[in-house]
Amino acid sequence: MQNFVELLKAHGLKSTFQRVQILEAISICGHKDIDEIYNDVVKLHPTISLATVYKNLIIMKDNGVLCEVSVSGKKSKYEIKKEDHLHLICTHCGSIEDFTLEASFDKIVNLQDFELQKKEINLYGICTKCHSQKAS
Amino acid sequence: MQNFVELLKAHGLKSTFQRVQILEAISICGHKDIDEIYNDVVKLHPTISLATVYKNLIIMKDNGVLCEVSVSGKKSKYEIKKEDHLHLICTHCGSIEDFTLEASFDKIVNLQDFELQKKEINLYGICTKCHSQKAS
DNA sequence: TTCGTACCAAATAAAAATTATCTAAAGGAA
DNA sequence: TTCCTTTAGATAATTTTTATTTGGTACGAA
Structure with a gap:
């Protein structure tokens, strides 16, 4: 069990009840897709909106708290960022x-x-072509 | 340029104009997502339905003609199956x-x-747990 | 304290993506 | 060609995702 409040702050995000619950849900088994996360969180917090889960997964991914794991033929799973x-x-x-x-x-x-x-x-990563365009 | 008619038959699928056009579109650059494929094919065959493209991508994937490449944060790309x-x-x-x-x-x-x-x-692949269940 | 600001959650609503249904047409074998 | 099966196309329905609006809350400055 990690300190998710600190984790969020370390990435410049406010710590909210909903975000911590999402992180808790993911940390139980390591990887969950959005439906699994929502189903878990809604038990503890029945009024949470699915849109809130969507928004927070995106923002936490963009800020390096979460990683998206693309799974062929299924919905993406999310995991807490760690080494490759x-x-x-x-x-x-x-x-x-x-x-x-x-x-x-x-x-x-x-x-x-x-x-x-x-x-x-x-x-x-950045391919050669894009890399040279950025430099110019 | 491959012989897509034979490729389809070799995997037990009927060869249709639409399927061959989808494979042609993919083979041009190697990887395309469904929108790119549809936009390509519709130029040659304006009446094709997007649902037809969906259906055929799924069936050709299931029969081993195509592979789905999951791309983080984007739509899956499809490629013609070859070695890893x-x-x-x-x-x-x-x-x-x-x-x-x-x-x-x-x-x-x-x-x-x-x-x-x-x-x-x-x-x-098949994990240990599932493997032992199948055996029993 | 009292504003004002910024951010966030929830509830819709809206849009986008995917799948299902049904009928006509095409493919393939005899 | 003829028959049977599969497929395409059109459409509807469903599912998934995103956008919008409103209200609340925390925080800082005055």
């Missing part, structure tokens, strides 16, 4: 497990007790 | 470049003339 890591995503039950390792990719794949079906590696 | 590879996604212009390499992850990252911001590695 792998996601082992089960195509059957949808569970996501984190896996931090600095080994080579082949090593990772062979080590796992996980029936691998698909590897998805996306590197986000 | 990296995606270099520019957060500025949205361009996607394929990068096939069997080197270690660190090597890949350092080699690139690409200002890396975020690594997203998702491995899809």
Whole structure:
């Protein structure tokens, strides 16, 4: 359990009951999509609006508190930002497990007790073309 | 330029004008989202319905003709299925470049003339729990 | 304290995206 | 060609996401 009040302030965001509840909900299992988050928070705070959850997920993502995990064919999951890591995503039950390792990719794949079906590696950044345009 | 008629049949799908046009549109730049595909195809075939594009993307994905590339914060892109590879996604212009390499992850990252911001590695498969349930 | 400002939540409303339904037409095999 | 099955197109319905409006609350300055 982290101190989410401080986490929010450290990123320049006001700490509100709703934001802390959203972060609490995510931290329970590490990854949740918006419906799971809303369903969790609404139990503790029945008047919360789904739009509030949308807005706060976006603002917390933009300010580096959260990361969005794009999952093929499903709604994005959100996780509290931490160092880069792998996601082992089960195509059957949808569970996501984190896996931090600095080994080579082949090593990772062979080590796992996980029936691998698909590897998805996306590197986000600024491409050469955009980089040179920014400089000029 | 591939023979998309044969590709479809090889995956047990009927070859229709619309499906071939969708595949042609994707193959031009390698990755397109649904709006880009629709805008391309509608020029050649003005009566095509957006729902047709949706339906065909899903069916061609389910039958292994296409892959969905989840892009954080944007609509999924679709690509014609091939061997696993990296995606270099520019957060500025949205361009996607394929990068096939069997080197270690660190090597890949350092080699690139690409200002890396975020690594997203998702491995899809069947987790241990689901695997044992299927066996029983 | 009393304003004024800024930010936020909630409640709609609105817009956008996706899926379902139904009928006519096209594809593929005999 | 003929038949059967699948698909496309049109439309409606649903779902998802975003925008707008209103009211509340915290904070600082006067």
